[in-house]
Amino acid sequence: MVTGVEAPLAVTRVGVVGLGLIGGSVARTLVAAGVDVVATDPDGATRAQAWDAGVRTVGSAAEVLVERPDVLVLAPPLAALPAVLAELAAELPRLVADGGPLPVLTDVGSVKAPVRAAARVAGLEDRYVGAHPMAGTEESGFAASRDDLLPGCTWAVTVAPTTAAGDLLRVLALIAGPLRGVARVVEDATHDAAVALVSHVPHVLATELLNLTTAAPARALALGLAAGSFRDGTRVARTDPRRTQAMVAGNADAVVGALRDATRHLDALADALEGGDDAAVTAFFDAADPVRAALAEAAAGDASPRTETVALGEPGWRERLVSLGAAGAVVARTGRDAITLAVPPPSPK
Amino acid sequence: MVTGVEAPLAVTRVGVVGLGLIGGSVARTLVAAGVDVVATDPDGATRAQAWDAGVRTVGSAAEVLVERPDVLVLAPPLAALPAVLAELAAELPRLVADGGPLPVLTDVGSVKAPVRAAARVAGLEDRYVGAHPMAGTEESGFAASRDDLLPGCTWAVTVAPTTAAGDLLRVLALIAGPLRGVARVVEDATHDAAVALVSHVPHVLATELLNLTTAAPARALALGLAAGSFRDGTRVARTDPRRTQAMVAGNADAVVGALRDATRHLDALADALEGGDDAAVTAFFDAADPVRAALAEAAAGDASPRTETVALGEPGWRERLVSLGAAGAVVARTGRDAITLAVPPPSPK
Missing domain, CATH: 1.10.3660.10 (6-phosphogluconate dehydrogenase C-terminal like domain)
Structure with missing residues (x-):
């Protein structure tokens, strides 16, 4: 497994909307890593709990947005997502008018195509990079969140033709940096x-x-x-x-x-x-013999994967990334304009 | 869970035929408990391994039988069982002619109807009581056998109209005694x-x-x-x-x-x-809500089950036993002519 990931892009302020198990764990992990976090949850008691745990909270998603985090992590229940996106979309023109960099939107949902569709409906797809940490789902709520749930965990990061290279790099910097995760870049449908x-x-x-x-x-x-x-x-x-x-x-x-x-x-x-x-x-x-063999091989440790670097300026970079991702590649390093992947040997037929 | 089981019937000598994971664990557990064990396996290397582990071995199933164990535990692979039963059936008339008590036959197979059918074919059904310990099956062979695999484990014990009360009591005495298991008495089809x-x-x-x-x-x-x-x-x-x-x-x-x-x-x-x-x-x-509720209740500990005693001399004792067994009862005590069961409260609908 690839761990120590270089990521020259700094992520200094992160917004979190929704402080359940995963959103809460994102916020706690980032606070523990010294990142400036601004978070919200529709439930006042949850906001108070988070505040007591050292997470700076504000009253609404719009208030999170106006603090201009580098990345804004959407972690509400799937059913609540369209309303949150609409709230952000209504606030965004004011930030655009004021000038300066705009936050990248990402999420933590367990399905990706419906989230991208919701972002599209809100007119925010060009700012959105999908993300899904493969972390426990048996408990729920901020009370169950921890700062040791996400470190070491595998994240699927999803891109589409609208995804900007800089936005992808920023989300990868967040995941591989303070969240200490392992990222696999794929398309929504492949993930789902x-x-x-x-x-x-x-x-x-x-x-x-x-x-x-x-x-x-x-x-x-x-x-x-x-x-x-x-x-x-x-x-x-x-x-x-x-x-x-x-x-x-x-x-x-x-x-x-x-x-x-x-x-x-x-x-x-x-x-x-x-x-x-x-x-x-x-x-x-x-x-299932091929999968039994692949699992046994994975348990025995990676057979020194080769690395491959995808330059983000070149045509077809997204296609190359997701094709390697579908083949099992994980992000090993991100640079200012390139992503290096660790590519496992082909698995048995 | 019911543990300390009284069982006045002593089991002093036990035969074991087949020294794989389960047969080997039966032999090791009994040896550790001070029971006189006589065992065999068709594989000479396995017999040597068992001998080195303190299990007295002989050369064949017939040689085990002539030592007149109180209970003879059949633990070969299912496919080898008919040949073992035929060997025992061929030897049995000599023991009958010599007089004295004859061994009860039991087994450890994971299906019960086919084992009883094989015993019937060999003419041994009236001496047979089915048994199946719910123990691990991921390893195999005598090398994987242990004296701590079976203690505490649940056994299904199966009876039929041909089952003699004394034979059932002897098998229960073995399981609840030196093997330190928990027994549930049922019919073959219910078990399967x-x-x-x-x-x-x-x-x-x-x-x-x-x-x-x-x-x-x-x-x-x-x-x-x-x-x-x-x-x-x-x-x-x-x-x-x-x-x-x-x-x-x-x-x-x-x-x-x-x-x-x-x-x-x-x-x-x-x-x-x-x-x-x-x-x-x-x-x-x-x-699945009723099963979720039952599992949660079981995890929270038994809600003080009532006990019920079945007198083995009375008509319909087998039917009563297996009906309580199907409802989740476990054997709490065996007497010389009665079995007391712990009966759980009715589970949710």
Whole structure:
């Protein structure tokens, strides 16, 4: 894993809108790193809690914006995002009229295409760079936030044809700098498909394991016999089903595609078990061998990845970045006009 | 959880046939508890390893039998079981002719109906009591066996109309005594359906999560973004797929039934997500609420279960035992002619 990332662009002031688990952890981590943070949350009690924890709070998103942070991190619930974006869009012309640099907008949401669409509706897409830290989601609220949740965590950073190189560099400087994360630059759709597979569908299947057990005639016995595979397989479904549902519904297209694949594979396995077709049963259990090999390799440590530098002035830089990102590359260094990536060896077929 | 179990029936000599992870752990635990163990394994190197670990070994299952253990624990792979049973059945008439008590047969297999069927074929069903410890299955072989794997673990103990009360009591005395386990008495079919839900189907869904990721275009990115839900949800599928396959194929009927339910539920969820049917999506995520409540209650500690005693001389004792077992009861005490169970309060609807 790549850690010590050079990032010559300084991020000295950061705005945070929404002080839940992730927004609160962003604010705490930055305050601990000595960054000037200005934050808000619609809930007064949450603002008071944050203030007591050393986070400077103000009364609204517009007030955060007028402090001209280098980066403004949007961390409200997905449903509240359009209203926040509208508030920022209404305030922005005053900052433009006054002159000077404008904040880059980023976020922490677990799906990226809907957030970019909301930014587009508000007329703010050209200032927006998507971001999603792969961090715990089982607790919630500022009270659960910590300054050690995000350091070391992997972030997906998403770009589109409208993304300015300077804005991307500034968000990467924030993530790789005071937030001490590892960044992977990709497109929204690539991100959303990937998290459907490694987060949203696992949550659905964990829920389904609970559902099957709920309907079982000998439910109490089944739970009494539950082994490690059940405990591990259902852990993420035991907490707030509303939060899981919101995550899944927010990425419905990608989740539905994966679920259709899953039901096709599982029905084929059931057919093979019923029909005594051992070769087809074996094929089901062996299909994952390339991923088993890749996971074993990752656990054994990276096999000295090669690095590749993308110059941000050249045509096609975004396409090159996201193509390397989809292949597993992580940001190793950012310069004033280039990004160097660590590119893993090709994984087994 | 009920622990200190009184069991007046002493088990002084135990036979073990098959010294893999579970058979080896049974032997080691009994030796550590001062029980006289006589064991065998078809592999000479394994017998030598066991001997070095303090387990007295002999050359064959027949030689174990002629030592007249109180209980003989069958722990070979499922596929090898019919041959072992045939060997024992061939030797048994000599013991009968010599007079004296005959060993009770039990086993440790993860499915119960096929083991009883094999015992029936060998003419040994009337001496057989099924048993299955819910213990780890990720390692294998005598080298992985330990004397601390089984203590504290839950065992399903299965009975049928042919089961003699004295044989059941002896197996319970072994499990609750020197093996220091917690026993739940049920029927084979109840057990097999329950472990399909809490062990075999979780293994299948974990494998399917890996399969979906294997086929993903941005597989390297997906694995790079993999969060806790993916790591937990796939853990049991990362190890030997042949072992998982054997377990699933050995319980095919129950697994197929659960998989058909799962694909129906998952397709309905996909339909609801596609059609924007929020009520149906909510219903999917809420269906497990009773199990969530039961798990939370179990985590908070048993709400002082009532006890119930089943007198083994009375008509219908087996039916009463397995009905309480299916409702979650565990064996609290065994007497010379009665079993006292701790019965949990009814779980939420």
